[in-house]
Amino acid sequence: xxxxxYNFNEIEKKWQRRxxxxxxxxxxxxxxxxxxxxxxxxxxxxxxLHMGHVRNYTIGxxxxxxxxMKGYNVLHPMGWDAFGLPAENAAIQHNIPPxxxxxxxxxxxxxxxxxxxxxxxWSREIATYAPxxxxxxxxxxxxxxxKGLAYRKKAPVNWCPQCATVLAxxxxxxxxCWRCSSExxxxxxxxxxxxxxxxxxxxxxxxxxxxxxxxxRVLVMQRNWIGKSYGLTINFKLESGEDFPIYTTRPDxxxxxxxxxxxxxxxxxxxxxxxxxxxxxxxxxxxxxIERLAEDKEKEGIDTGIKVINPFTGEKVPLFVGNFVxxxxxxxxxxxxxxxxxxxxxxxxxxxxPIKLVIDDPAHPIxxxxxxxxxxxxxxxxxxxxFSGLPNREAMERIADFAEKQGFGKRTVNYRLKDWLIxxxxxWGCPIPIIYCDRCGITTVPEKxxxxxxxxxxxxxxxxxxxLASMESFVSTTCPSCGGKARRETDTMDTFVDxxxxxxxxxxxxxxxxxxxxxNYWMPVDQYIGGIEHAVLHLLYARFFNMVLHDLGLIxxxxxxxxxxxxxxxxxxxxxxxxxxxxxxxxxxxxxxxGADTVRLFMLFASPPDKDLxxxxxxxxxxxxxxxxxxxxxxxxxxxxxxxxxxxEALSPxxxxxxxKLHRTIQAVTKDISERQQFNTAIARMMxxxxxxxxxxxxxxxxxxxxxxxxxxxxxxxxxLNVFTPHVAEELWEIIGxxxxxxxxxxxxxxxxxxxxxEIEIVFQVNGKIRSKAHVPSSITKEEMEKLALDDPKIRxxxxxxxxxxxxVVPGKLVNIxxxx
RNA sequence: GCCGAAGUGGUGAAAUUGGUAAACACAGCGGACUCAAAAUCCGCCGAUGGCAACAUCUUGAGGGUUCGAGUCCCUCCUUCGGCACCA
Numbered sequence: 038x039x040x041x042x043y044n045f046n047e048i049e050k051k052w053q054r055r056x057x058x059x060x061x062x063x064x065x066x067x068x069x070x071x072x073x074x075x076x077x078x079x080x081x082x083x084x085x086l087h088m089g090h091v092r093n094y095t096i097g098x099x100x101x102x103x104x105x106m107k108g109y110n111v112l113h114p115m116g117w118d119a120f121g122l123p124a125e126n127a128a129i130q131h132n133i134p135p136x137x138x139x140x141x142x143x144x145x146x147x148x149x150x151x152x153x154x155x156x157x158x159w160s161r162e163i164a165t166y167a168p169x170x171x172x173x174x175x176x177x178x179x180x181x182x183x184k185g186l187a188y189r190k191k192a193p194v195n196w197c198p199q200c201a202t203v204l205a206x207x208x209x210x211x212x213x214c215w216r217c218s219s220e221x222x223x224x225x226x227x228x229x230x231x232x233x234x235x236x237x238x239x240x241x242x243x244x245x246x247x248x249x250x251x252x253x254r255v256l257v258m259q260r261n262w263i264g265k266s267y268g269l270t271i272n273f274k275l276e277s278g279e280d281f282p283i284y285t286t287r288p289d290x291x292x293x294x295x296x297x298x299x300x301x302x303x304x305x306x307x308x309x310x311x312x313x314x315x316x317x318x319x320x321x322x323x324x325x326x327i328e329r330l331a332e333d334k335e336k337e338g339i340d341t342g343i344k345v346i347n348p349f350t351g352e353k354v355p356l357f358v359g360n361f362v363x364x365x366x367x368x369x370x371x372x373x374x375x376x377x378x379x380x381x382x383x384x385x386x387x388x389x390x391p392i393k394l395v396i397d398d399p400a401h402p403i404x405x406x407x408x409x410x411x412x413x414x415x416x417x418x419x420x421x422x423x424f425s426g427l428p429n430r431e432a433m434e435r436i437a438d439f440a441e442k443q444g445f446g447k448r449t450v451n452y453r454l455k456d457w458l459i460x461x462x463x464x465w466g467c468p469i470p471i472i473y474c475d476r477c478g479i480t481t482v483p484e485k486x487x488x489x490x491x492x493x494x495x496x497x498x499x500x501x502x503x504x505l506a507s508m509e510s511f512v513s514t515t516c517p518s519c520g521g522k523a524r525r526e527t528d529t530m531d532t533f534v535d536x537x538x539x540x541x542x543x544x545x546x547x548x549x550x551x552x553x554x555x556x557n558y559w560m561p562v563d564q565y566i567g568g569i570e571h572a573v574l575h576l577l578y579a580r581f582f583n584m585v586l587h588d589l590g591l592i593x594x595x596x597x598x599x600x601x602x603x604x605x606x607x608x609x610x611x612x613x614x615x616x617x618x619x620x621x622x623x624x625x626x627x628x629x630x631x632g633a634d635t636v637r638l639f640m641l642f643a644s645p646p647d648k649d650l651x652x653x654x655x656x657x658x659x660x661x662x663x664x665x666x667x668x669x670x671x672x673x674x675x676x677x678x679x680x681x682x683x684x685x686e687a688l689s690p691x692x693x694x695x696x697x698k699l700h701r702t703i704q705a706v707t708k709d710i711s712e713r714q715q716f717n718t719a720i721a722r723m724m725x726x727x728x729x730x731x732x733x734x735x736x737x738x739x740x741x742x743x744x745x746x747x748x749x750x751x752x753x754x755x756x757x758l759n760v761f762t763p764h765v766a767e768e769l770w771e772i773i774g775x776x777x778x779x780x781x782x783x784x785x786x787x788x789x790x791x792x793x794x795x796e797i798e799i800v801f802q803v804n805g806k807i808r809s810k811a812h813v814p815s816s817i818t819k820e821e822m823e824k825l826a827l828d829d830p831k832i833r834x835x836x837x838x839x840x841x842x843x844x845x846v847v848p849g850k851l852v853n854i855x856x857x858x
Numbered sequence: 859g860c861c862g863a864a865g866u867g868g869u870g871a872a873a874u875u876g877g878u879a880a881a882c883a884c885a886g887c888g889g890a891c892u893c894a895a896a897a898u899c900c901g902c903c904g905a906u907g908g909c910a911a912c913a914u915c916u917u918g919a920g921g922g923u924u925c926g927a928g929u930c931c932c933u934c935c936u937u938c939g940g941c942a943c944c945a
Contacts (some may be wrong), residue, residue: 254862254940261861261941270944285945298945335944366944372944380943453944572940642883644871649938651870655884662898663883667900670888708874718872721882728882732900768864800878805926807878845925850877855925 041772043668045632047766053151061780062156064112066558073109073665075101076540078567078575079116079163082142083123086149088607088614088640089568091624092650095640096604096716097566098155102760103710105156106784112559113156114543116163117143120171120466120532122200122216128465129497135465136493139166153633154763156780161546165467165535170542172488173551174534175470177582179481180589182471184211186232187459189479193302193364194458196224198376201503202462203228205531206455207262207574218579225585229460229528233581237263237452240580243596250600252647258572264453269437270368272298272445274346276353281345284367284449288440289433293374294352295385297345298338298359300369306341306358314341314358321360336361336384347372348445349422349436359384367451375411382411395421396429402842457578459531464495464503466529470765474516474523483517489525503527536575537582540565540597557593558838565598568606576601602714605649614652620654634762637791641716641761663720664765666727667758671751671769678751678773679746684742685791691737692746695729696791699750702726703787716761723757726750748773753785802853803835819846826852 056062077097101113117139124135131138135301143164150157163170195204199219203226208215233240237843241263244256268286275281283297301304301321311314317339338359343354361380362371375385375392385392394405396416403412418425418432427435440446461468468489470482482489492511495504505511506527516523544559545552567575576598583597606613611619627636638660644650688696702722709719730738730750737743751773759766759779770779794815799822803808809831813822823846826832836856843855 211914257862258940264941264944266944283945287945361943361945363944371945378945380945451944453941569939645871648864648871653870653884656870659883665898705874712907715872715874717870718874724882798878802877802926805877805924810878835865843925845877847877847926851926853877853925 070110074112109490109799114161115157119164119166171467177402230456262573270449290374294793300362300364379411460528469526471526561594569603609652700792
């Protein structure tokens with residue numbers, strides 16, 4: 038019957054239509070069921086889905102469908118990270134308003150989503166460019182402003198000339214803009230910041246809650262980024278008696294200080310009058326931090342002529358200005374111990390400064406004269422006054438105690454994390470709800486006036502500047518406190534603000550408030566899925582933002598994402614698919630050629646989800662073949678479907694074994710999905726089952742017992758396939774007589790007793806080498822196994838005449854005879 | 859430099875608690891069907907030696923622990939990722 042060809046095109050269209058016409062994927066709060074929230078990082082509507090998206094969303098869809106079939110109340114929403122620079126660039130190049138460009142892209146990508154058959158509840162769709170969404174960005178901004186968590190300050194900031202905007206630290210990679218890879222420069226500008234540093238400790242502590250559900254490497258990256266260190270702030274003094282505090286993590290080396298260094302932009306230097314020093318400072322300040330601190334840049338400095346007194350020794354040491362000292366970290370000034378810090382060592386050698394040894398290596402005593410590099414290891418303190426002769430770790434504590442007691446030192450914790458710069462000199466983003474009044478200063482927009490709407494009818498006139506600043510109708514306003522003429526802030530928020538809370542909004546997308554109590558039903562996200570590239574960007578910001586929302590009493594949970602799966606990249610010809618390399622494969626073309634089910638199956642089969650996936654069209658064909666094999670098998674035997682029950686003991690050995698295979702397959706597939714998140718092996722298990730059915734004699738399957746077994750197999754295999762290849766699974770379900778959506782069928786159960794193999798193969802080893810094998814009933818005892826091994830002719834030949842030292846029996850696996858001589 | 863992950867057939871990869879290395883698939887080879895091809899179905903497929911039974915070797919390299927190591931420990935090499943003058 039030609040009708041029973043595997044026509045994926047028709048089948049996929051048919052089921053996509055049926056799903057859309059029904060409300061199968063719609064989710065409601067239901068307190069009788071356990072909730073499960075699966076979320077994939079929502080996409081930027083760039084225009085087209087790429088393979089990375091397909092992989093991400095296929096994994097999420099599998100999890101969502103699986104948990105639904107397992108009986109959970111599953112939330113699986115989708116939306117759009119709709120603000121961002123590409124829309125503006127398109128506007129500048131093609132004179133299309135960013136709103137139109139973005140909306141068109143959303144519509145197109147939504148069609149692509151439909152073609153892939155993902156089980157989203159579209160009634161919860163969110164787009165961050167909607168005023169009813171970004172209103173709450175503004176509202177939270179105001180709350181944060183009131184609490185001092187959002188503030189404006191003048192600071193040297195990262196500037197991307199290409200994007201014509203500032204960037205947060207997290208958005209500079211290797212001195213380049215994360216989006217366009219242009220060289221980032223430094224500018225001193227008044228900008229808006231979120232005080233993420235106030236949450237440094239919470240962000241670190243929160244890891245305890247995440248360590249079971251998040252990949253270790255993401256936590257490590259975040260930990261390094263936060264960069265907590267323990268040290269001592271020591272107050273050195275100038276000859277004038279003025280304080281000169283420095284931060285060090287090595288107080289045990291304080292007796293080895295031979296000079297001090299200060300950052301060029303330190304305000305302390307303003308009173309310097311020496312023209313040479315002033316010239317040096319000016320030169321350093323002209324370079325950007327990135328230039329100044331470039332990898333191969335040599336350390337440079339100049340003696341200020343000022344002397345600094347070490348409170349431990351009373352010694353006076355010179356103060357240098359140095360290009361390598363960072364104003365933002367610690368106090369912007371450091372003590373230098375060339376003997377025990379290789380950077381200080383290099384600097385001391387360059388400028389002929391003394392080197393004083395204060396920690397000796399007990400294994401290889403150090404001679405200062407012949408030192409080639411600093412000794413940074415542990416050892417015994419020397420030349421350290423009353424602290425000499427101690428292990429340096431102990432000296433560290435004693436010195437800190439002493440300094441605190443004497444009042445010139447304090448134990449200090451430092452973080453490398455810096456505040457999140459959130460203002461952008463761009464148009465296509467959420468307006469910052471701030472008004473500047475010449476009389477009243479900075480005020481927030483009153484809540485009743487929210488949202489501050491971003492005008493969408495704009496003209497770029499080919500300029501790369503934000504059109505907002507020159508739009509008088511937007512800029513000019515009245516001051517909420519004095520009623521006089523005032524101006525609006527024209528910077529917009531970093532789009533990472535938009536994506537820092539969207540996951541919570543999905544719980545109650547239609548709420549008139551930011552959230553309603555449904556947010557606490559669905560949150561936290563039980564399974565979050567996305568790329569590793571967001572380890573210290575989105576995933577850190579979102580955790581911070583959620584903590585702020587928690588502290589504002591808006592969300593109960595402290596951590597938004599319980600489990601995180603970071604999927605690997607899609608690779609072709611050894612490199613990530615990218616336009617510039619010309620190795621992109623268009624998902625639409627592959628869907629057209631093989632169908633969405635095949636693409637999805639390949640995405641899950643080719644590699645475990647967290648590893649990179651090598652694109653191979655041959656591999657895709659293999660997946661297509663597997664679907665065809667299942668299809669033909671079901672079509673061939675569909676007329677055998679029966680309601681008669683199975684008397685397991687009456688089955689032939691082949692059918693018994695086939696049935697056992699089915700139950701083992703269900704067991705393995707269930708475990709692979711729910712516990713191991715290893716979908717490639719789950720698929721392999723199903724392939725094995727299908728292979729075994731093909732190997733079965735037709736007549737055996739057509740026998741009355743065979744009919745009952747094949748019915749059971751189909752009724753359990755097809756639901757399993759549903760989470761991988763939902764369209765063809767629904768169609769096959771219908772072919773074997775299913776009346777309702779397969780999606781709403783329960784996940785198949787397995788019978789533990791049937792899953793146990795009746796006969797197993799065990800191995801016999803001598804001294805750990807396999808010498809023989811035997812097929813035995815799985816019920817065999819240890820004693821019987823041992824006896825079988827010793828009776829085995831091959832083992833007997835080897836063991837004969839030798840002394841048996843030990844016999845090891847591993848039940849169900851092996852016997853190992855250990856002999857001597 | 860520091861931190862992290864990885865290294866297994868011709869290829870993508872399996873091996874779940876220290877217990878039969880290479881499941882499943884791709885490619886290749888052979889066969890069936892066909893006038894033929896495609897599709898499909900079946901078989902073989904780590905290396906060396908052997909007609910074969912079988913033997914020996916094999917998880918980046920070298921050591922170690924163990925009756926037994928891809929898996930644990932030490933040293934080293936390579937690749938990838940993150941951070942990088944943070945005092």
